[in-house]
Amino acid sequence: MTDEDIPATASDELEGFVGKWRARWPEWPLAEVFVQREQRPVALAWAALQQELLDAAWGGSDARPGELKLAWWMEELAGWGQGRRRHPLGRVLQREPAPWPVLAAALPALARSRERPLDADDAFAAVEPAAIAAAQVEHALFGAGDSDGTSRLIAASWLAARARGEGDAAVPLALLGANGDSAAAQNAWRGQLAARWPQMHRGAPRVRRLWASLARLRLTDSRDTPLPAPRVLWDAWRAARN
Template sequence: MSEREAIDSFIDKWRARWPEWSVAEVFVPHAQRETAAAWMALVQELTDAAWGGSDPRPGEAKLGWWAEELQGWTRGIRRHPLGIVLQKFPVDWLLLARALPALRDSRERPVDSDEAHTQLRPFAEAAASIEAGLFGGAADAQALVAANLLQLRLAHHPGEAVPLQVLAQVGEGAALAAWSQQLAGRISVRGGTAPRRVLAGIAKSRLRRGDAVQPVGAMRALWAAWGAARG
């Protein structure tokens, strides 16, 4: 497999979950699009490791490997194909590596909405800082990043995603829809970088419809991305 094919294999896996991006990325500067897709694919690899599977141990091992990989990026060493796109940027990859234990610990079901965001704060702060370095923009956009991450968890790893308080209030049958609406209310597409705002705008559109995982139509995605990009 060539380097290009290896990179595309991970980006395509991310794009498969976000088909709306094919129309929404028009609102991301052209020079940033490959970097944005590679960065979002990296975040997907990390969150899948943290939240995926019934047994947390394989994911913990993957996060350990990624911590070593990110530390290597700070020294100009890379093994993973995504590093071909990302490692060259002078951002603090060590900061992201140090935040991975908090991402691992966020696997535990939160008590309420505030705890759900608090669990992710260290990783979201590190991710927001990396994004500011990659794309420009405010580095203090951790609330937007955290809300977007919680949507990702609800969509792809819903098992422990809904807080206990929501389950108690509405019951298990209505919990996913109720948590979707709460998360939609917490996504404010202001500040942060253009790629993050656009992705968060699409995520909010999905959540408002009540289904975190199913893509929205092209016109709705375009409208959501346009509004988010302006934010």
């Protein structure tokens, strides 16, 4: 789908959600050059949808608003499988022959993953059902063949995003107890995530390999400003060719 296929008002609404994702990932225009041009609108919409779901699952001090939002998304994604859509992101994604109802069915597990994990194994296990469903969607959207490898990259990327965005709330109990303060525990958790990062391989869609590369770079870099362009381009190139 191209911008010409979307009415102006709907395009503005769509860009609002995509823009929120772009604001968190300012390095994407550099990495995006390795994505086929015709896949870029779908990639951006899919990235924005994931951000909406993760924000609902993990954001804020009160879980209830996020639970209600995820319940709404369950209905919306199930509707996409039946040819219905309400959300602006559906203008790009709903037409794609992806298993949206499978993703909808995994959202309760994503909601439960808000609970603080016991350790790293527990953190990965908590997001695994939703990551597996997301991998099925991703392979339908972008091709490639190794769903297990893709789901592991998705899980790691999601947990890295939570570690950066939610701070102390993302840290497993085991690390909170083993470190003297919250900042030390957060650093230790980010270090564990980086150490457990799945290997890149061609079985995962190229766009996922690029996202995972950026997520790991951001995880291991403490700066709040965009990462240096040469570093982003080098890692994106390596991820694209793996």
